[in-house]
Amino acid sequence: MRTALKRRLDRLERRIPEPALPPTESAIPKIREWLAAWGVVQEGNESLAETTARGMGITPMELRKKLLIRASGGTW
Secondary structure (H helix, E strand, C coil): CHHHHHHHHHHHHHHCCCCCCCCCCCCHHHHHHHHHHCCCCCCCCCCHHHHHHHHHCCCHHHHHHHHHHHHCCCCC
16 A cells, blocks of 8 residues: 555656746846836935836835735736
8 A cells, every 4th residue: 555655646746847946146137227228227225116116107015016916816
């Protein structure tokens, strides 16, 4: 019985895809580059999220809500 169970588990494990590897480099420089291409530059103590929201013409709270909706599989 243990052998059969081990075989079944081995088969199931082979079906599970390997997890995606995390990116090796930060996306922050790329985001700043995109924003700059739109003419939006970080100001003073402004966070990158605040700069992104400003570039989109929305508040940081609205950006957060949109990202949470998107992360949960919804659309905006």
